[in-house]
Amino acid sequence: MTDRIEVLKTYKTYIGGKFPRSESERTYPVSDSKGNLIANACRCTRKDVREAVVAARASFDGWQGRSAYNRGQIIYRIAEILEGRKSQFTEELERTGTKTKNAVTEVESAIDRLIYYSGWTDKISQVFGTINPVASSHFNFSVPEPSGIVGIIAPDDSPLLSTISLLAPVLCGGNTCVIIASEKNPLPAVSFSEVLHASDVPGGVVNILSGYRNELVDSLTSHMDVNGILNAVNDENIVKLTEENGSINIKRVYHYTAENWLDEIHESPYIIHPFLEIKTTWHPVSS
Amino acid sequence: MADKLKETMPSNDVNGTPKPSSPNADTAEQITMLWEYSPAPESSEHISISDKYHHFIGGEWVHPEKGRYMTTINPATENKLAEFAEGTSEDVKRAVKVARKAYEKSWSNLSGKERGKYIFRLARMIQEKARELAIIESMDGGKPIRESRDVDVPLAAAHFFYYAGWADKLGYAFPGRKADPLGVCGQIIPWNFPLLMLAWKIAPALATGNTVVLKPAETTPLTALKFAEICMDAGLPDGVVNIVTGAGQTGAAIVNHPDVDKIAFTGSTEIGKIIQKSIAGTGKKFTLELGGKGPLIIFEDAPIDQAVEGIINAIFFNQGHVCCAGSRLLVQEGISEKLIKKLKDRMETLIIGDPLDKNTDIGAINSRSQYERIMKYLETGKNEGAEMYQTSGSLPENGYFCRPTLFTGVSQSNRIVQEEIFGPVLTIQTFRTPDEAIEKANNTPYGLASGIWTDKGSKIFKTGQKIRSGVMWANTYNKFDPTAPFGGYKESGLGREGGLHGLYPYVNLTPV
Known part of the structure; x- marks a missing residue:
């Protein structure tokens, strides 16, 4: 009896609710900690970034327009589906060199983080919104709305948990996003797109690209239809580049780095806040 | 005759100050024929404007290092009103140094409550000088006295009054977080609402424990310089508020000064983008109120x-x-x-x-x-x-x-x-x-x-x-209030001024 030949997975991208390969048809090798090839990931280009931004924009009105309750349930649903695929993601993390025990903790924390943020969608207006007691005869209130499209630059460490820790608050606020996955460990994020796809997240709300950061960060951060950048890569050049490019259209640029993504300080409404716009509405009070 | 006409006018309690004439199209022509206004100028005799102003740095008037002065005119008459200092990077350096010292030595050691009391004083003294400030605002900037008297100056005072009250209550603004000041704030304001924009910038900065270096616009520096006098009268610790006058280059010197922790700018989107770009990678915080x-x-x-x-x-x-x-x-x-x-x-x-x-x-x-x-x-x-x-x-x-x-x-x-x-x-x-x-x-x-x-x-x-x-x-427009957050989406800016949200740009938040 011969050993069964394992079926290898082709890792693609996630754009507009579909799983295309990079338009460049180029890939780059992703290896485990010992240098063995795990898979060839898509080496996305400027054009893929543009496609992803178009998809994120197309889905923005719909996602923003859903009730907070509904958005909360969808984020909760992501957690439910991920719970059912714990072993898959534990294995994916192990393959990149994470020890089994740590891989299990990472996946479980990622699920819990989604649960945490799913509960915020219908509370941020109450925590960050205000009724303003203006001196004139007007009814006046301020509510948070999403900034729009947020570009997320994910780090290499804790590739699943970090991606989810960045993604969840952005979604929670009603934004749509384009994620540049870790260059070194892109596979967990790419596989996570399958979870998103199975979780009632409308196509285009989350878009995930893999590739070389020095090729993708510039395109994403200089795109005129991107409203914000959430960067979690602690690199002076990337910080400066994203801020400079941000000035082209007054992007909201927020850098967020973590020593340990497992830490519960990464569960906070103050991470949702940078990509909220406050809208103040006035109406006369009169008979 | 005038009284009779007034009766026929629709009431207008919704959209601001009642206008003296009717929006009713059919009678508009009639009214302009019947009702001519005699001049009713506000007297400018009792106001005091110096011939020459220097920078206000460390609680005193400081001559500009290079000795250069600019002129501000009354745009309604094109007559010269006063000369004011043209700030260079040396002047800005001096102001930032003094602001840093004030931040470390006096302002950050004060309790929120005492800080608040100083800001309340500023609010009250603006009210006391309201008429003079309104007249100077109209002379220097060209805006109708009705607006500077009824909008700009009262709102500026209200802004200080509102933020004064926040100084000892910051814990309630940011649940689960401790709010610390940033340090020295560089603030650059436009010429359309000179004193009001000064209030929007300085009030929240001081309330949260920061010190400031502010540059008014080069066509409207006078009310900011009058405000400097108010700071002195109020006994505000030296160096907490510094006013450096000048044009774009002076502003650039503030933006690019390495010891400034935060930039607050109100002005055009074009300049806003330049500012955002020039502080990229420096770690400075910023807020922009743009076009x-x-x-x-x-x-x-x-x-x-x-x-x-x-x-x-x-x-x-x-x-x-x-x-x-x-x-x-x-x-x-x-x-x-x-x-x-x-x-x-x-x-x-x-x-x-x-x-x-x-x-x-x-x-x-x-x-x-x-x-x-x-x-x-x-x-x-x-x-x-x-x-x-x-x-x-x-x-x-x-x-x-x-x-x-x-x-x-x-x-x-x-x-x-x-x-x-x-x-x-x-x-x-x-x-x-x-x-x-x-x-x-x-x-x-x-x-x-x-x-x-x-x-x-x-x-x-x-x-x-x-x-x-x-x-x-x-069903209304152009209403403002210190409790109501104001600021832009997209290329109109970043961050909010006014209200609780107006505190965010001036604090560092750390978990409690």
């Missing part, structure tokens, strides 16, 4: 006279020198003709002239360069094929004055529709469906303010939700 091209959406079911008053207030308030001005009128097709006729009639009644006259509705354009910029846009509009309408009547011989102007026959891609003119110039487009109105409203790079007129509440909320702007005025 706008506010849409005014008038639905068919709007109370039309009220809407006309709202439009007048939206675009002609402060000569249209308002970042949140409603400069794009979007009117539903069925009422456009009627509305435009009423609007033109109402515009005819606007009194243009001496800013110090209490009857003046429209004062002087702030400076020659702004005047020229507006004139250029009028040319552009005509060249783009739009039809221009201006009110009749004479303008003062001296000074920079611009007639209230409408453009019809414009298209969405016209420059006069897309770009901020910052003058009394309104473009008019029509729409058929609410979706078309929303589409047009959102179709500029800006997102600062918008206005909606309709009698249907549900329509206000539906439309309001879909318009991407930081402020939404429904």
Whole structure:
């Protein structure tokens, strides 16, 4: 009896609710900690970034327009589906060199983080919104709305948990996003797109690209239809580049780095806040 | 006669100060014939303006290092008002050093409560000097005394009063977080609301425990320098507030000074982008209040006279020198003709002239360069094929004055529709469906303010939700209050000023 030949997975991208390969048809090798090839990931280009931004924009009105309750349930649903695929993601993390025990903790924390943020969608207006007691005869209130499209630059460490820790608050606020996955460990994020796809997240709300950061960060951060950048890569050049490019259209640029993504300080409404716009509405009070 | 006419006027308690003349089209002509205004100028005899101002650094007047001075004029007469120091990077260095010292030695050691008491003092002293400040504001900037007296100065005082109260209550503003000051804030303000913008910048900065170096605009430095006198009178610790005057280069020196922790800028989107770029990678925090091209959406079911008053207030308030001005009128097709006729009639009644006259509705354009910029846009509009309408009547011989102007026959891609003119110039487009109105409203790079007129509440909320702007005025326009957050979406800026949200830009938050 011969050993069964394992079926290898082709890792693609996630754009507009579909799983295309990079338009460049180029890939780059992703290896485990010992240098063995795990898979060839898509080496996305400027054009893929543009496609992803178009998809994120197309889905923005719909996602923003859903009730907070509904958005909360969808984020909760992501957690439910991920719970059912714990072993898959534990294995994916192990393959990149994470020890089994740590891989299990990472996946479980990622699920819990989604649960945490799913509960915020219908509370941020109450925590960050205000009724303003203006001196004139007007009814006046301020509510948070999403900034729009947020570009997320994910780090290499804790590739699943970090991606989810960045993604969840952005979604929670009603934004749509384009994620540049870790260059070194892109596979967990790419596989996570399958979870998103199975979780009632409308196509285009989350878009995930893999590739070389020095090729993708510039395109994403200089795109005129991107409203914000959430960067979690602690690199002076990337910080400066994203801020400079941000000035082209007054992007909201927020850098967020973590020593340990497992830490519960990464569960906070103050991470949702940078990509909220406050809208103040006035109406006369009169008979 | 005047009393009798007043009775026939519709009440107007919704859209700001009652206007002295009627929006009623049928009687407009009659009124202008019957009711002429005698001059009612505010006396400027009791105000004091020095011939020459220096920087205000470390609680005293400091001569500029290079010894250069600039001149500020009254744009309504083109007469010189005073000279003021032109700040160089040496002056800025000196101011930042002093502000840093004040931050470390005195201001950050004060309890929130005591800090608040100083800010309350500032609020009270602005109220005490309200008349003088209002007159100087109108002389230096050209805005009607009615506005500086009833809007700019009272709101500036209210802003200090509001933020004074926050100083010892910051723990309640940020649940689960401790709020620490940032340090030295560099603040650069524009010429359209000089004292009010100073208040918007300085009040929250001081309340949260920061010290400031502020640069007023080069055409309107005087009320900031009068405010420096108030700081001295109030006994504010030296160096907590520093005023460095000058033009763009002085501003750049503040932005690029390595020991400034935060930049707050109000001005054009063009300069805002330069600032954001130049501080990239430095770790400085910043907030930007930039340009706008506010849409005014008038639905068919709007109370039309009220809407006309709202439009007048939206675009002609402060000569249209308002970042949140409603400069794009979007009117539903069925009422456009009627509305435009009423609007033109109402515009005819606007009194243009001496800013110090209490009857003046429209004062002087702030400076020659702004005047020229507006004139250029009028040319552009005509060249783009739009039809221009201006009110009749004479303008003062001296000074920079611009007639209230409408453009019809414009298209969405016209420059006069897309770009901020910052003058009394309104473009008019029509729409058929609410979706078309929303589409047009959102179709500029800006997102600062918008206005909606309709009698249907549900329509206000539906439309309001879909318009991407930081402020939404429904059945009113150009209202401001220290408790109400203000700021832009998209290229209109970043961050909020006013209200609880106005505290965020001035604090570092750490988990408790």
